[in-house]
Every structure is written in structure tokens, then in C-alpha cells.
Amino acid sequence: MTEPSLLAASVRPGVPAHVALVLDGNRRWAAQRGLSVAEGHRSGIGKIPDVLEWCEEEGVAMVTQWILSIRNLQRGPQELADLYQSFISLCERLAEAQRWRVRVIGALELLPPPVAAAFEDVQRRTEQVEGVQANIAVAYDGRREIVAAARSLAQKYRARGPQESVGDLSWWEGEFASHLGTAGLADPDLVIRTSGEQRLSGYLTWQTTQSELYFCERLWPDFTREDLCEALDSYASRQRRLGL
Template sequence: MTSAESNEGRGPLYRLYINRLRRRLPAESVPHHVAMMIDGNRRWARQLGYSSVADGHRAGAAKMREFLEWCDDVGVRVVSLYLLSLDNLTKRDAQELKDLLEIIAELAESLSRVRDWRVQHVGRAEALPPDLARVLAAAEERTRQNTGLHVNLAVGYGGRGEIVDAVRSIIQQHDERGGTLEELAASLTPEQIGEHLYTGGQPDPDLVIRTSGEQRLSDFLLWQSAHSEFYFVEALGPDLREVDFLRAIRDYTRRNRRFGG
């Protein structure tokens, strides 16, 4: 590690290092689609002595707004944020879940008014409280014509559930056309399943980042990340810094992607 890399402050040297990192990123190698698993919000709140983990989730949401700006600034075109899993809807404490749903609604609303970003909800809207589902739908509709950074908000999301929903959609479509089960079995392809995922029509994530040092996928974009590169950051979600992000992008640009080969 260089002396510049060891300077973790927020002063002039830190900004110089940030600017140098950004300038040295080869534009043609920056990932098109980045998926982010923000983790460690609750740990962060407890370590700092907050009375409620909601403070951690709120800080994590604010960090995600920053993260999206960092992505936009270096030329990333699609970002997927894992905000709430299907499991979270049943396994989180009732008060924590209530707070988290409100924070997600506030984040979706605010992101729908930033730059020229397009917001899309990925997940099961029917599994969410109606108020949150309406906020997500409104954010999506408000930004439908935007052409800037495409932001996927994974809320009420599960990767295995998404694959099941995709297959159900294919079966329903095939049935409506009057096709037989044998014809469907013979014609089914990975590309067809991909088209029916929540992210259908989008490129698969090139890079998946997870904070807090955890190294697992947690049912996030299981199908789409089959050939993704992974980068794990030790920082807890709210502590993620721009330098951490830029180092992740730098690391990605130096990798030799094999796509399963």
C-alpha cells in the first residue's frame, strides 16, 4: 500500500488521491452494471451506541444515495441495490421492519427526483405493504422516461423466488398461445428465462459488491450473477467511503474475466 493509500482522512491529500484514482480508471473497462449488497447497518448502529437500529438503516440509505452518485460519476450505467429480502419481511423485528419500510419509501421517493435517474422496483410488489408498493410504483412511473443511471431497488426480493416467477410467466405465456408441455420443454432456454426475470432486458451485473466483510450471496441476483465478479469490503455499510468504491472498480478493471471458462 502506498502512502497515499494509507491516508484515510478527509483532507486535501485524501481528495487528491480520490481524484487520481478516478482519473486512472480506464473508461472502457468500468463495469456497466454494479450490484450492491449493503450490509452491517445494524452492527454500525449498535457499535456507535444508538438506541435504535433504525439509525443504522437511515445512515445506510444515505450512503446508498452517495454510492449511486459515485457510480454515475465514473460511468456505471446500471446499479442494483439489495434493500429488503423476502426473508426480511417475516424474520425482522416488527418495529425494525416498520422503520425500515419507511426508510426505503423515503429513499425511493428521493431517488426519483435525482439527476436523470430511472428507478425500477425489482421484487414482489404483492408481498409488500400497500403504501410502500405505491411509493415504489410512483417512483418508477415518475422516472420512466429518464435516460440516466438505471437504479434497480430490490425490495421484497428473493433470487430463487424470482426464478420461480420467471418460469411461471413463461408457462403462462406458452399456455395462452395454446402450446403443449412438450413444446415448452423443447424450446426452453436460459435466454428465455433471463428475459422473464425482474431485470429482463438489462445486462447482468459485471460486479457485485458487499460491505461488512460478509462473503455470501444471500439470495441476491442468483441467476444474473452466474458470471459476475465479486468484491468484499470490510467497512460496515454506513462507513463505506468513495475510496473503497474506487478501489473496487480499479480491482475490477484489472481482472481477467473468464465468464465460466
């Protein structure tokens, strides 16, 4: 099991320690307004710091936002080029803010080198910042993450067996989690997906087994603080049994 966030203790009662978001609806938002896909993505990416600020003010300690899936890499070259430019601008904005500690989750090696470098740079420039842990999932897919973790674990123990009992599955669970991209991070308490789609699409597949889910009809660029608060209120009203 992933270790709980050290920030969780500061969260107000009823407020999730970790909120994960699927940022869905940029292209539909643009189409509804007669705008270009690039304008839709720019508006959506520009919303990310706003949501971090709202979460911080509501007492959320950790926020993970999924901005690009592996499947999204199959989109047209011009759309991807526009997206990548928005990502670079986002990284610079987050680094300059010095307000949130950024961690990037995903296969950066699949991105163009300048884009990967921008994400690596924002991590480096914010690693000492105290405040909300802001995770960015980019070039991310939950199945790929699990397969990569399994391969890493197999490589680790190929030449030697573990010292711990091989029959202790709880030990293996923790060992496996330490090879995921989210190693050391708390699992999400609440997952919010915008645009009305009611599925996770491979988002944090391992980490969301006990997460509460909230589906918002609003397209991502139109997502408001009121929408966030409605999701948080829904979470606070639920009785989490966690399988017990």
C-alpha cells in the same frame, strides 16, 4: 441470455457497465455506536443516492442495490415500520432528484400498500430520465424470482407449445430470462457486498453466474467513494475469461 444494456457502450474501458451491491451491516453499525436499529437503517438507506452519484461519476452505467430480502420481512414490526418509512423517504428523494432512472425488482405485493405505491411512483416519475439505470431490489429473493419465472413460463405455454425448436436450449434460456424481474437488463459485471460477509445470500441468483465478486469489510453506512474505487480497481485488474 439477458440483453446487454444500451448504456454499456458509453462505459470507460476497465469500468464495469453494471455494478450490483449487497447493502449489509446497518444493524451492526448502529450497535457499535450505541444507536437504535432505526438509526442504522436510516443511515444506510441515506447512503444509496450517494453511491449512485459516485457510480455515475466513475462511468458506471447501471447500478443495482439490494435493500430488503424476503427473509428480512420476518424482522420485528417496529423495525420494519422504521425501514418502510426510510424507503418512502428514499423514493421521494430519488424522484425529486430526476437524475437516475429507477426500476424496482422484487415482490412489491409483499409490502404494505403505501410502501409499494411509493416504489411504483418513483418508477413512473423517473422513467423518462436519461442517465444511470438505478435498480432497487426490495422484497427480493433469487430463488423466488426463478420459481416465479418458471411458473410464468409454464403458464404461457400450458395451452400451446413454443414455435421454436424445443431442443434449442439457448432459445429457452433467453425466453426464461424474459420472465425474470430483470428482463431486458444487463447481468452484473461486478457484485460488491459490504460488512465482510462472503456470500451472495440469493442475490440475483440467475444473473450472477459470470459476475466478478468483491467483498468489502466496511459496514454499509461507512461505505465510501474510496471503497467503491478500490472495488472498481480490483475489477479492472482481473482478466475476465467468462468460462472461455
